[in-house]
Amino acid sequence: MKAPIYSLDYDVVVIGAGVVGLSVAAELGPRARVLVVETCAGIGYGTSSRNSEVVHAGIYYPVGSLKARLCVLGRRIIQDLAAKGEIDYxxxxxxxxxxxxxxxxxxxxxxxxxxxxxxxxxxxxxxxxxxxxxxxxxxxxxxxxxxxGILSAHSLMNYFSRKARQAGVDFLYNSPASSIKFMKPGYVVGVRDQGALTEVTCRCVVNCAGLYADQVAELIGIDTARQSLSxxxxxxxxxxxxxxxxxxxxxxxxxxxxxxxxxxxxxxxxxxxxxxxxxxxxxxxxxxxxxxxxxxxxxxxxxxxxxxxxxxxxxxxxxxxxxxxxxxLQKPGQAHRDFHIRECRDMGLPGFVNLCGIESPGLTAAPAIGKYVTGLLARFH
Structure with a gap:
């Protein structure tokens, strides 16, 4: 990451330690000072641990969509990791x-x-x-x-967690994000750490909060209803x-x-x-x-x-x-909605990457999502 104008605690704060947040942290770790904040007591407590553990091929999703592209690439990465003995697959x-x-x-x-x-x-x-x-x-x-194919979701998450920690990524558990403010040159993220409010400064924020991603987006002022991100x-x-x-x-x-x-x-x-x-x-x-x-x-x-x-x-x-x-993201009776993965500079929030609607094939796509988000933040590192 480029040196900030003022001293910041971290280059990137990743909100959420599910499989997607861990993948993002593992990719960014060698390039930046990263903190992962997680509401639960450890990694993968939510959707990442409660699914079919299927590694999808990329059959169903509209051509050119993020779901299709990231699923195909993610599946290939998973197969490569399995060939190297890194995960159970x-x-x-x-x-x-x-x-x-x-x-x-x-x-x-x-x-x-x-x-x-x-x-x-x-x-x-x-x-x-x-x-x-x-x-x-x-x-x-x-x-x-x-x-x-099929895999152990926990083995994939453990791989990402291990890779992130080896790169110096810090983790803060039992610590939900309670506020996010954009204050040049970056962000101030309010975190509830054991009941006490801690403020962390950073250049970029990546919202990987899963079920609560729309609520986290609202902390920074994104109108999720207006943006169809509820x-x-x-x-x-x-x-x-x-x-x-x-x-x-x-x-x-x-x-x-x-x-x-x-x-x-x-x-x-x-x-x-x-x-x-x-x-x-x-x-x-x-x-x-x-x-x-x-x-x-x-x-x-x-x-x-x-x-x-x-x-x-x-x-x-x-x-x-x-x-x-x-x-x-699709309501009952509505047609397919793609992953929403966007760096919000055009909303006046440079360096804030918002991920919403990361449903199936999110587990398969996770390795590719980490790379995709890292690419969105390339101008910051």
């Missing part, structure tokens, strides 16, 4: 299956979209070919993505089928998504230990309360959604095992 592949003829058009569009996004190793399969790979899956045709929360549940043989599914299996592609449907995933889980469901929350409690019962709709492509699920009892919440 497996390239297991994914089937996207059409169950009814009406879904074939959407499947064709997905295949073409993936090709235009630069996704490698895609293959069209007939029902008979799929039966050989997945005898328990019911469909009329499908697409096989060989490059889709996040809505969607809660989803994951299930396991008690007694289901681990050999019932050999790779990830997804239904064809809705036309708006705001959710990928209740899918079947395997984890690094060979376990099988189904989910997530998705329902918008009227009130933004970070509540990860599980339902007492499993709705018939969930069973029916899975049984469309995996009929044998009706022979087993589903049990809720995890809940997750993701922040979305």
């Amino acid at each position: 497996a390239k297991v592949g994914k089937l996207i299956v059409a169950v009814e003829p009406v879904e074939s058009k959407s499947l064709n569009e997905l295949f073409e979209n993936a090709r235009r996004n630069g996704v490698e190793e895609m293959e069209r399969l007939t029902a008979r070919e799929i039966k050989v790979l997945e005898p328990n899956v019911q469909c009329i045709e499908g697409v096989l993505s060989h490059s889709t 996040q809505v929360w969607s809660k989803g549940y994951y299930y396991r089928a008690n007694g289901l043989p681990l050999t019932s599914i050999n790779r990830l299996v997804y239904p064809v998504p809705t036309r708006l592609i705001t959710t990928l449907g209740v899918h079947a995933t395997i984890d690094l230990g060979g376990g099988i889980k189904f989910g997530p469901t998705g329902e918008y929350l009227e009130n933004k309360v970070e509540d990860y409690s599980l339902p007492a019962t499993v709705s018939k709709q969930v069973v029916d959604d899975i049984a469309r492509y995996f009929p044998m699920i009706r022979d087993y009892e589903l049990e809720p095992i995890m809940a997750g919440i993701r922040a979305k």
